Amino acid sequence: MDTLSQLANGFAIAFTPMNLLWCLLGTTLGTAIGVLPGLGPALTIALLLPITFQVPAEASFILFAGIYYGAMYGGSTTSILLNTPGESATIVTALEGNKMARNGRAGAALATSAIGSFVAGTIGTAGIAFLAPVVVGLALAFGPAEYFSLMVLAFVMVSAVLGSSSVRGLTSLFIGFFIGMVGIDLQTGQARFTFGLPELLDGIDVIIAAVGLFAVGETLYVAARRYTGRDEIIPLKGSLYMSAQEWGRSWKAWFRGALIGFPIGAMPAGGAEIPTFLSYAVEKKLSKHKEEFGTTGAIEGVAGPEAANNASAAGVLVPMLTLGLPTSATAAIMLSAFQSYGINPGPLLLTTQSSLVWGLIASLFIANVILVILNLPLIGLWVRLLRIPAPQLYAGILVFATVGTYGISQSPVDLVLLYVLGAMGFLMRRFDFPTAPVIIGMILGPLAEQQFRRAMTISAGDWSVFYTHPLSLTLLLLALLALLAPKIYSFIQHRRTRGPEHVPGDA
Amino acid sequence: MSIEQPPARPPFALPEATIGVGLLLVAAVVLWQTAIMPVSPMYSKVGPTVFPYMTAFGLALFAVLLIIQAWRGGWQPDDEKEVAVDWRSTGFVAAGLLANVLLIKPLGFTFASTVLFVLVTHGFGSRKPLHNAAIGLVLSLAAYFGFAKALGVNIGAGVIERLLGA
Numbered sequence: 276m277d278t279l280s281q282l283a284n285g286f287a288i289a290f291t292p293m294n295l296l297w298c299l300l301g302t303t304l305g306t307a308i309g310v311l312p313g314l315g316p317a318l319t320i321a322l323l324l325p326i327t328f329q330v331p332a333e334a335s336f337i338l339f340a341g342i343y344y345g346a347m348y349g350g351s352t353t354s355i356l357l358n359t360p361g362e363s364a365t366i367v368t369a370l371e372g373n374k375m376a377r378n379g380r381a382g383a384a385l386a387t388s389a390i391g392s393f394v395a396g397t398i399g400t401a402g403i404a405f406l407a408p409v410v411v412g413l414a415l416a417f418g419p420a421e422y423f424s425l426m427v428l429a430f431v432m433v434s435a436v437l438g439s440s441s442v443r444g445l446t447s448l449f450i451g452f453f454i455g456m457v458g459i460d461l462q463t464g465q466a467r468f469t470f471g472l473p474e475l476l477d478g479i480d481v482i483i484a485a486v487g488l489f490a491v492g493e494t495l496y497v498a499a500r501r502y503t504g505r506d507e508i509i510p511l512k513g514s515l516y517m518s519a520q521e522w523g524r525s526w527k528a529w530f531r532g533a534l535i536g537f538p539i540g541a542m543p544a545g546g547a548e549i550p551t552f553l554s555y556a557v558e559k560k561l562s563k564h565k566e567e568f569g570t571t572g573a574i575e576g577v578a579g580p581e582a583a584n585n586a587s588a589a590g591v592l593v594p595m596l597t598l599g600l601p602t603s604a605t606a607a608i609m610l611s612a613f614q615s616y617g618i619n620p621g622p623l624l625l626t627t628q629s630s631l632v633w634g635l636i637a638s639l640f641i642a643n644v645i646l647v648i649l650n651l652p653l654i655g656l657w658v659r660l661l662r663i664p665a666p667q668l669y670a671g672i673l674v675f676a677t678v679g680t681y682g683i684s685q686s687p688v689d690l691v692l693l694y695v696l697g698a699m700g701f702l703m704r705r706f707d708f709p710t711a712p713v714i715i716g717m718i719l720g721p722l723a724e725q726q727f728r729r730a731m732t733i734s735a736g737d738w739s740v741f742y743t744h745p746l747s748l749t750l751l752l753l754a755l756l757a758l759l760a761p762k763i764y765s766f767i768q769h770r771r772t773r774g775p776e777h778v779p780g781d782a
Numbered sequence: 783m784s785i786e787q788p789p790a791r792p793p794f795a796l797p798e799a800t801i802g803v804g805l806l807l808v809a810a811v812v813l814w815q816t817a818i819m820p821v822s823p824m825y826s827k828v829g830p831t832v833f834p835y836m837t838a839f840g841l842a843l844f845a846v847l848l849i850i851q852a853w854r855g856g857w858q859p860d861d862e863k864e865v866a867v868d869w870r871s872t873g874f875v876a877a878g879l880l881a882n883v884l885l886i887k888p889l890g891f892t893f894a895s896t897v898l899f900v901l902v903t904h905g906f907g908s909r910k911p912l913h914n915a916a917i918g919l920v921l922s923l924a925a926y927f928g929f930a931k932a933l934g935v936n937i938g939a940g941v942i943e944r945l946l947g948a
Contacts, residue, residue, distance in 0.1 A: 446844040460830040666906035670899040682935030690883040731828035
């Protein structure tokens with residue numbers, strides 16, 4: 276069936292009153308947690324995972340997708356008004372957006388970011404609708420060996436290439452593998468790493484890992500940094516509407532941002548940092564107002580990266596839905612929500628669960644419309660959320676962390692595990708280890724193991740399957756290249772520029 | 783400032799080295815736990831231990847690389863190094879978490895969470911314990927009933943929950 280008629284069916288599902296309500300709830304909640312520092316979509320979706328036992332799959336995915344998109348919109352508000360980017364994807368928005376706000380142009384910055392998010396989110400969602408069936412067509416040619424190699428590539432990209440250090444990224448990923456292996460091995464029934472604790476036989480719940488790393492770890496981190504006051508919130512003054520000149524400078528940036536963001540998000544690498552920084556660089560180069568960058572704040576520098584961020588968030592859903600390959604912590608937690616319904620995302624998802632997938636895609640279009648309304652006329656409401664004082668905010672986050680964790684099985688062992696992971700999250704923040712690869716490793720690691728063992732079983736234990744299949748070999752070589760190329764490059768650069776001695780402070 | 787040659791090698795970074803050694807220990811535990819797994823000969827080639835072995839060797843390799851980096855001066859960002867850990871503040875948060883896990887079984891979620899709330903807000907510098915206890919109580923009850931009713935999550939009832947007839 277063709278995409279448009281599928282999409283029409285999707286809209287019929289998304290437009291039922293109940294599903295519209297789920298979408299409204301998700302987008303509202305998503306904006307709120309995006310605005311609040313210390314809370315993110317991965318943590319929120321993890322805390323809400325128990326809902327998968329209560330409502331049909333369509334409803335919970337519409338809710339989760341609303342949170343996912345909403346958090347992007349809300350996050351930009353905080354970056355612009357508070358200059359504390361909640362996540363790495365909004366660092367660039369804070370760069371120019373906060374400068375604009377300081378110069379009395381907060382309204383225009385918020386407007387270009389919300390409308391740009393809408394434009395890019397809509398383009399990105401359309402991208403999912405048209406690209407997903409294409410990827411499925413390719414993925415049908417994949418055997419277990421190819422899947423495994425693709426996952427290796429994704430692992431390398433997510434942990435080693437994106438981020439400040441490949442060793443620390445890979446360390447995080449492998450800790451995730453270890454956490455993911457705890458429990459009974461599904462193929463043989465062998466208990467692994469349970470240390471004699473019956474509580475661990477079912478494995479470590481992703482809720483505990485996400486809440487431990489993102490809520491407990493974050494709270495400890497903020498407490499340790501002597502968080503006494505609040506950053507200055509820039510009052511919202513001036514018109515929320517952009518002048519004709521600002522529109523003129525924004526719209527091209529939105530489209531360029533979307534075109535940069537979506538393809539990068541859709542690659543089995545994910546990550547919103549590269550597209551946002553890339554878009555920023557492009558806008559700075561093309562702008563006729565270069566003098567505004569870094570001084571009074573250039574509107575293109577907000578419009579482009581914000582669009583890139585939202586389009587790449589949409590792009591991330593393509594490998595997640597078509598290959599079962601999550602490339603962000605939030606996508607990994609959504610994958611575990613699929614698993615809790617007994618659904619395995621992959622090439623067959625679009626045919627076996629077509630009403631779910633297309634209903635979800637249609638609801639993403641609706642979510643974008645709701646979000647631009649929530650985030651422009653109602654912006655004053657969200658700004659008030661920023662005034663929640665830090666002590667009560669973080670204490671509240673821990674109360675919800677307890678509910679979510681203790682609710683799993685009313686076992687104090689889960690709480691102890693939560694605190695151990697929280698302490699680990701704290702150390703990881705202090706010592707600059709990325710946390711998202713832990714979640715990706717724990718969800719995707721067992722799936723990679725499954726594909727690996729499947730491939731090895733088919734080949735009767737012959738390792739050559741991974742390098743005699745051309746597609747698998749290509750993917751593995753790409754992974755190797757991604758891992759080594761930056762090192763070789765910097766080695767050559769280092770040799771070449773060995774002339775003058777290192778000057779302190781030039782970093 | 784005098785023009786001096788910068789030190790040829792930055793000093794050995796102890797915190798980072800500790801992390802590396804800790805990770806090496808984790809790798810050793812993974813290796814040990816994998817080695818003692820009984821494996822049926824049926825699965826000898828691709829059994830449940832292949833991935834654990836890979837994980838253990840990977841962790842060990844990264845631990846060694848991290849220790850080498852620590853030897854060369856470490857990697858902790860200056861931004862983090864300059865901020866000394868506020869142990870008083872962190873201690874109150876940790877005490878709140880500890881109280882929570884100890885009290886949740888005997889006294890129920892709401893009571894334990896209210897204690898957690900008061901201790902954490904104190905750790906974050908709020909000096910209004912009664913005010914915070916009231917907020918904590920309301921928030922805990924909202925979380926309790928919200929999760930119990932909306933998500934169908936069963937959270938152990940305790941003193942306060944029974945008083946309210948939940």
